[in-house]
Amino acid sequence: MPSTNGSIASTSRAPHSRLTTISSHVSSKPSKVVVCRDLGPDVMPILTERKDLEVVLWPEDRACEREWLLKNIKGAAGVLVMITDIVNEEFLETAGPNLRVVSTMSVGYEHVDLKQIAKRGLRLGYTPAVLTDAVADISIMLALMAGRNVNETMAIVREGQWPKFTWSPFAMCGPQISTTAHSPSRTIGFLGFGRISQATLSRAVSFGVTDCIYHSNPSSPPKLERDQAILKQHQPQLKSLRSVDLDTLARESDVVIVLAPGGEKTKHIINEEFLRKMKKHAVLVNAARGTLVDSDALAKALREKWIWGAGLDVIEGEPNISADHPLLKEPRCNIVPHIGSATFETRLGMATLAADNVVGGILGDKMPAELDLSS
Numbered sequence: 001m002p003s004t005n006g007s008i009a010s011t012s013r014a015p016h017s018r019l020t021t022i023s024s025h026v027s028s029k030p031s032k033v034v035v036c037r038d039l040g041p042d043v044m045p046i047l048t049e050r051k052d053l054e055v056v057l058w059p060e061d062r063a064c065e066r067e068w069l070l071k072n073i074k075g076a077a078g079v080l081v082m083i084t085d086i087v088n089e090e091f092l093e094t095a096g097p098n099l100r101v102v103s104t105m106s107v108g109y110e111h112v113d114l115k116q117i118a119k120r121g122l123r124l125g126y127t128p129a130v131l132t133d134a135v136a137d138i139s140i141m142l143a144l145m146a147g148r149n150v151n152e153t154m155a156i157v158r159e160g161q162w163p164k165f166t167w168s169p170f171a172m173c174g175p176q177i178s179t180t181a182h183s184p185s186r187t188i189g190f191l192g193f194g195r196i197s198q199a200t201l202s203r204a205v206s207f208g209v210t211d212c213i214y215h216s217n218p219s220s221p222p223k224l225e226r227d228q229a230i231l232k233q234h235q236p237q238l239k240s241l242r243s244v245d246l247d248t249l250a251r252e253s254d255v256v257i258v259l260a261p262g263g264e265k266t267k268h269i270i271n272e273e274f275l276r277k278m279k280k281h282a283v284l285v286n287a288a289r290g291t292l293v294d295s296d297a298l299a300k301a302l303r304e305k306w307i308w309g310a311g312l313d314v315i316e317g318e319p320n321i322s323a324d325h326p327l328l329k330e331p332r333c334n335i336v337p338h339i340g341s342a343t344f345e346t347r348l349g350m351a352t353l354a355a356d357n358v359v360g361g362i363l364g365d366k367m368p369a370e371l372d373l374s375s
C-alpha cells in the first residue's frame with residue numbers, strides 16, 4: 001500500500017468493473033478523494049485503480065489528525081471518513097464547492113452535521129445492514145457477560161486467585177438469560193427496535209426468551225404489521241412482542257439492550273430514574289452510543305446494586321476513558337472498547353460499502369447506501 005506522503009497516484013489500470021458508468025459532468029482531471037484510514041489491500045483498489053480519481057490517504061494507523069484533514073480536503077470531491085472524524089461546518093466550508101459526497105464507514109452518523117450536508121446539497125453514504133449480525137452477536141455476548149459475572153471472575157483467574165476460589169454451590173452465580181423450570185419466562189427489552197435489535201431478538205429467542213418489549217422513537221408511526229410478522233417468525237417460543245413506554249421497559253425487562261441512535265435527543269435516556277426502576281437481577285447492555293447512558297448514574301446503580309450488571313461496548317467520552325473512570329471500578333461492569341462491528345467479515349463489508357458509496361457520490365451515480373436526508 002502506498003504511500004508516505006499520504007497521496008496515491010491513480011494507476012493506469014482500467015476503472016473498477018463494478019462502477020463503469022461515468023457521468024458526463026466528470027471532467028478529465030481526476031477527482032480528489034480523501035480517505036481518512038487505510039481500508040486495506042482488498043478495498044483500497046476500488047479507489048486507487050480508478051483513473052478518474054486521485055486518492056489522498058491519511059498515512060497513519062490511528063485516527064486522522066484534524067490539521068491534516070483540513071489541509072487535504074480542500075478541493076476534494078469526496079471524503080471517506082470514520083466515526084472519529086467530525087464532519088461539521090468547518091470541515092465542509094474548508095472542503096469547498098467541489099465536494100459532492102461524504103461517505104462514513106459506519107452505520108451511525110452522529111459525527112456528521114446532517115443539516116449542513118443537506119443545506120449544501122451534498123450526499124451522505126453510510127454502512128447499514130452489513131454490521132447487523134456482528135453487533136447483534138456482541139449484544140448477546142455482553143448480556144451473557146453481565147449476567148455471568150465475566151469481568152469479576154476472569155479477574156480472579158488473571159490475578160492468580162483461582163486457588164483461593166474453591167468451587168461452592170452458589171459462588172459467583174448470576175441470573176440466567178435462558179428459561180428454566182424455575183423461571184419459565186424471560187423478557188428482553190430493547191431501546192430502539194431497528195434491524196440490529198431484531199437480529200439480537202432472533203438470537204435471544206434461541207436462548208429461550210419468551211417475551212419482547214421495546215421502546216422506539218415516539219415520533220415514528222407504530223409498525224404493527226412488522227411486529228406481527230416478527231412475532232409469527234419466532235413462534236411458538238416468543239409469546240409476546242409489544243411497544244412500551246420507557247417506564248415499562250425499565251420495570252419489565254430482564255435484559256435491557258440499548259440499540260438506538262445517539263445525539264442530543266437520546267442523551268442520558270438511561271438515567272438514574274430509569275435504572276432505579278429496573279429489576280434487581282436485570283442487566284443493561286449498551287452497544288449503540290455512549291451518550292445514551294449516564295455513566296455516573298450507571299456506576300451508582302451497580303455500586304448500590306439496583307441492577308445486577310452491565311455490558312458496555314461504548315461509554316460516553318470514549319476513547320478517553322482512564323483507569324479511574326467510575327465504571328471501571330465496578331466489578332459487574334463488563335466493558336469492551338467499541339468493537340461491536342469488529343469482525344474481519346463485517347469490517348471488510350463496511351469498508352467496501354464506504355468505498356463504493358464515495359465513488360457513486362463523486363460520479364453522480366447511485367450510491368449503494370445513501371442516507372435519505374429529506375426527512
Ligand SMILES: O=C(O)C(=O)CO
Nearest residue numbers: 105106107108340341
Ligand atoms: O458503525 C458504527 O456506527 C459504529 O459504531 C462502528 O461499529
